Amino acid sequence: MTEIKVILSGVGGVGRNVTRLLSARQDFRIVTAYSRNPTLAGQDLGVLAGIEPLGVEVTGNREVALVEPADVLIVATTSFLREVAVDLRAGVEHGLNVITTAEEAAFPWLTDVPLSEELDQLSQARQVSILGVGLNPGFIFDALLLTATGVAWDVQRIQVRRVVDISRFSATIQRRLGIGFSQAEFEAGVKTGSITGHIGFPQSFALAAKCLGRTLERIEKTFEPLIAERAYINQHIGVEAGQTGGFIQRSTGLVNGQPWISAEFVAHVDPPAVGFTPADAISIEGYNPLDMTIRPGCNPQLGTAAMVANCIPRVIEARPGLLTVADLALPHARFSLNF
Numbered sequence: 527m528t529e530i531k532v533i534l535s536g537v538g539g540v541g542r543n544v545t546r547l548l549s550a551r552q553d554f555r556i557v558t559a560y561s562r563n564p565t566l567a568g569q570d571l572g573v574l575a576g577i578e579p580l581g582v583e584v585t586g587n588r589e590v591a592l593v594e595p596a597d598v599l600i601v602a603t604t605s606f607l608r609e610v611a612v613d614l615r616a617g618v619e620h621g622l623n624v625i626t627t628a629e630e631a632a633f634p635w636l637t638d639v640p641l642s643e644e645l646d647q648l649s650q651a652r653q654v655s656i657l658g659v660g661l662n663p664g665f666i667f668d669a670l671l672l673t674a675t676g677v678a679w680d681v682q683r684i685q686v687r688r689v690v691d692i693s694r695f696s697a698t699i700q701r702r703l704g705i706g707f708s709q710a711e712f713e714a715g716v717k718t719g720s721i722t723g724h725i726g727f728p729q730s731f732a733l734a735a736k737c738l739g740r741t742l743e744r745i746e747k748t749f750e751p752l753i754a755e756r757a758y759i760n761q762h763i764g765v766e767a768g769q770t771g772g773f774i775q776r777s778t779g780l781v782n783g784q785p786w787i788s789a790e791f792v793a794h795v796d797p798p799a800v801g802f803t804p805a806d807a808i809s810i811e812g813y814n815p816l817d818m819t820i821r822p823g824c825n826p827q828l829g830t831a832a833m834v835a836n837c838i839p840r841v842i843e844a845r846p847g848l849l850t851v852a853d854l855a856l857p858h859a860r861f862s863l864n865f
């Protein structure tokens with residue numbers, strides 16, 4: 527099989543796990559990586575990822591990285607479409623297919639229609655594709671949910687629930703999610719937008735509605751902190767008693783004035799300590815109902831890296847344009863000799 531050459535933008539948690547996974551597969555090679563973080567420049571990507579040196583130095587310069595001949599650019603930097611758009615455009619201009627884990631890119635039309643149209647036209651003109659994907663959004667309540675509806679006669683209502691341990695996300699992400707704040711700081715951060723909670727359910731809802739032929743009228747949301755009764759410390763941040771150790775987010779998408787799709791997302795730095803067990807659940811109501819629970823829940827770090835890696839061949843073979851995971855042939859794992 528021909529080797530697939532990959533460039534990475536962003537060498538945080540996702541970038542490092544993607545490095546570990548692709549390095550263990552013989553048909554992929556990461557040719558270069560770039561990061562805005564000046565402390566990473568000049569470091570060996572393999573060493574950063576906790577594996578053997580790969581002889582690939584991280585650069586701080588996007589243009590230097592993008593002149594390397596490659597097939598795919600993976601952008602794992604931020605959650606926001608407008609922020610990753612610079613990388614998406616640059617990758618496409620260099621003739622690369624682009625995959626990003628930015629949650630807003632999982633269904634980009636929800637955030638910015640003109641920008642989505644521009645990216646669609648640009649990628650079509652260059653005969654490459656752009657895909658926003660990950661675990662959530664991207665897999666659990668998108669690819670997996672839609673696959674599960676493959677055995678449904680109709681879909682009257684969808685309910686999903688995810689309980690997740692967020693302690694392994696970087697300090698930047700845990701803080702942005704809303705961890706380690708007093709209740710007042712949490713409320714103020716939610717108001718200003720510096721605390722977002724999980725981003726991605728509206729994107730999963732919009733994709734499900736589009737594929738299942740429903741028009742979402744609006745999405746109602748609630749976002750409550752879970753105040754820690756004791757201190758927690760993880761490899762990235764500490765939480766004191768009285769600060770936020772987690773949160774519960776509920777989202778409901780309405781069709782014809784009625785709830786059609788709803789999600790409950792429970793995130794905590796130590797879910798079992800507060801009585802929650804990590805798991806993912808999907809319930810599809812209709813003539814032929816289906817309930818499924820995945821235990822112990824999809825691992826956010828390993829699952830995201832796997833979904834990104836397993837989508838690479840799919841994106842290369844997909845039609846050009848701005849795509850969602852529903853436009854791809856089924857992404858699946860590949861046997862690897864090195865694991």
Ligand SMILES: NC(=O)c1ccc[n+]([C@@H]2O[C@H](COP(=O)([O-])OP(=O)(O)OC[C@H]3O[C@@H](n4cnc5c(N)ncnc54)[C@H](OP(=O)(O)O)[C@@H]3O)[C@@H](O)[C@H]2O)c1
Nearest residue numbers: 536538539540563602603604605627660661662663696830
């Ligand atoms: N769809 C999904 O299921 C899914 C799953 C996992 C992650 N994600 C998203 O993917 C993104 C990356 O996740 P991660 O765990 O790798 O995050 P991370 O560990 O915080 O690493 C992100 C890296 O990108 C850099 N960065 C942050 N904002 C940037 C920007 N605006 N432009 C350029 N570089 C930027 C950071 O630099 P500094 O070190 O200088 O901050 C850091 O090196 C996050 O937004 C996360 O929410 C999505």
